[in-house]
Amino acid sequence: MRKKIVAGNWKMNLDITEGAQLVNDIFNGSPQLDENKIVVIAPPYIHLTQTASQLAGMDFIYLGAQNCHQEASGAYTGEVSAAMLKSAEVAYVIIGHSERREYYKEDSAMLAKKVNQALVNGMQVIFCCGEPLEIRDANTQNAFVEKQIKEGIFHLSAEQFKNIVIAYEPIWAIGTGRTASAAQAQDMHAHIRSVVAAQYGAQTADDTSILYGGSCKPSNAGELFGNADVDGGLIGGAALKVADFLSIIAAMG
Ligand code: PGA
Numbered sequence: 001m002r003k004k005i006v007a008g009n010w011k012m013n014l015d016i017t018e019g020a021q022l023v024n025d026i027f028n029g030s031p032q033l034d035e036n037k038i039v040v041i042a043p044p045y046i047h048l049t050q051t052a053s054q055l056a057g058m059d060f061i062y063l064g065a066q067n068c069h070q071e072a073s074g075a076y077t078g079e080v081s082a083a084m085l086k087s088a089e090v091a092y093v094i095i096g097h098s099e100r101r102e103y104y105k106e107d108s109a110m111l112a113k114k115v116n117q118a119l120v121n122g123m124q125v126i127f128c129c130g131e132p133l134e135i136r137d138a139n140t141q142n143a144f145v146e147k148q149i150k151e152g153i154f155h156l157s158a159e160q161f162k163n164i165v166i167a168y169e170p171i172w173a174i175g176t177g178r179t180a181s182a183a184q185a186q187d188m189h190a191h192i193r194s195v196v197a198a199q200y201g202a203q204t205a206d207d208t209s210i211l212y213g214g215s216c217k218p219s220n221a222g223e224l225f226g227n228a229d230v231d232g233g234l235i236g237g238a239a240l241k242v243a244d245f246l247s248i249i250a251a252m253g
C-alpha cells in the first residue's frame with residue numbers, strides 16, 4: 001500500500017536557532033502516525049546534521065534535502081553531493097523543484113542525473129513537476145507534466161522506481177495563495193498515475209505516492225488529501241508555522 005506523506009520544504013528560510021525550535025515544536029506537537037503515514041522535513045543544507053540529531057528515535061519523521069548535485073564529487077565550489085547528504089542521514093531528496101528549474105536552469109538531463117545520484121546513494125527522491133500558468137490557460141498541462149516525468153525519471157528500472165515519490169506542483173499555485181482546486185489536483189494526479197502505469201504497470205503506479213504542492217494550508221489540506229490520487233502534500237510557506245504544519249499533518253487522516 002502506498003504511503004501518505006506530508007513534506008515540509010523550508011526553502012531558504014530560518015537560521016540555525018529558529019530551525020531547531022521549529023523541529024522541536026513539530027516533534028513535540030506531532031500526533032503518533034501509523035506506519036503508512038510519514039512526515040519529511042527538508043531544511044536548508046546547513047541545518048541537516050542538527051535536524052538529524054533532533055529526529056533520532058522518531059520513527060515517522062524523516063530528514064529531507066532540497067537538492068543535490070548531479071555529479072558524485074569534485075571541483076564544484078559551493079555544491080553538496082548526494083553521498084554527503086546520505087552521510088548526514090538524509091532519507092529523501094527533493095529534485096526538480098520549479099524554483100531550481102527556473103532560477104538555476106536545471107533541465108531534464110541534469111535532473112535525471114541528480115535522481116541517479118540520490119538513488120545510487122540509497123535515498124528516496126521527491127521528484128517535482130508542474131506547469132506554468134500559460135500552459136494551464138492553454139489547457140495543455142497534461143502533456144507538459146507528462147514530458148517532465150518521462151524525461152526526469154522514466155530512465156529508471158522498475159526496481160529503482162520504487163524509490164520515487166512524485167510531487168505535482170502547479171507553478172501558478174506556489175507561494176501565490178492560489179491553490180489548485182481539489183478537482184484540478186485529482187485530475188492531474190490521476191493522469192500522472194496513468195502515465196506511470198503505462199510505463200511500469202498498474203501495481204507500481206498504485207504503489208507510487210503522488211503529493212500535491214502549491215499554497216497547501218490547513219483550510220484546504222483536508223479537501224485536497226481527500227482525493228483518491230492525492231497522497232499528501234509538499235508544503236512550503238505553511239511548513240514554517242508549527243500550528244499550520246501540524247494541522248496539515250493531521251489532515252492525512
Ligand atoms: P507553497 O510552496 O506551499 O509556499 O506554495 C510549495 C512548494 O514550493 O513546495
